[in-house]
Amino acid sequence: MFELTVREEFAAAHQLRGYEGACENLHGHNWQVEVSVRGKELNEIGILLDFKELKRALREVVAELDHRFLNEHPAFGKENPSSENLARYIYQRLCEKLSGHPVKVSRVTVCETERACATYLPD
Numbered sequence: 326m327f328e329l330t331v332r333e334e335f336a337a338a339h340q341l342r343g344y345e346g347a348c349e350n351l352h353g354h355n356w357q358v359e360v361s362v363r364g365k366e367l368n369e370i371g372i373l374l375d376f377k378e379l380k381r382a383l384r385e386v387v388a389e390l391d392h393r394f395l396n397e398h399p400a401f402g403k404e405n406p407s408s409e410n411l412a413r414y415i416y417q418r419l420c421e422k423l424s425g426h427p428v429k430v431s432r433v434t435v436c437e438t439e440r441a442c443a444t445y446l447p448d
């Protein structure tokens with residue numbers, strides 16, 4: 326089994342509805358996103374999935390979030406744009422984009438800061 330990992334970042338604002346504290350107020354983060362995919366079969370030149378393709382897919386997903394007020398994004402109309410929900414959303418969008426490739430998304434980590442991260446791991 327092989328695992329590839331790529332990273333991206335985006336800047337966005339959010340507020341956590343129902344949070345008892347300052348995080349209920351509008352504020353922003355420079356979010357860091359780390360994504361890993363797994364697969365068993367390498368192609369004829371020894372590649373599981375071209376990093377270029379993986380980075381492109383992640384950039385496309387991140388572009389939908391960058392410089393947005395995340396609470397107004399359709400995915401977060403009801404669910405809070407917490408790091409946990411963002412990680413799951415990015416996982417779901419990446420699965421769609423990578424469906425034609427011989428890999429499975431194995432984890433998505435979203436960090437609000439260097440010291441606070443949430444990871445979504447599919448069952």
Ligand SMILES: Nc1nc2c(c(=O)[nH]1)N=C([C@H](O)[C@H](O)COP(=O)(O)OP(=O)(O)OP(=O)(O)O)CN2
Nearest residue numbers: 341347348352354406407408409437438440441443
């Ligand atoms: N499990 C989660 N907890 C919190 C989330 C989250 O998405 N998942 N989000 C927040 C807020 O977004 C807040 O902006 C972050 O709060 P915090 O990490 O406390 O940020 P501080 O800079 O204030 O951290 P300190 O280390 O306490 O200074 C809150 N929790």
Ligand SMILES: [Zn+2]
Nearest residue numbers: 348352354437
């Ligand atoms: Zn926050």
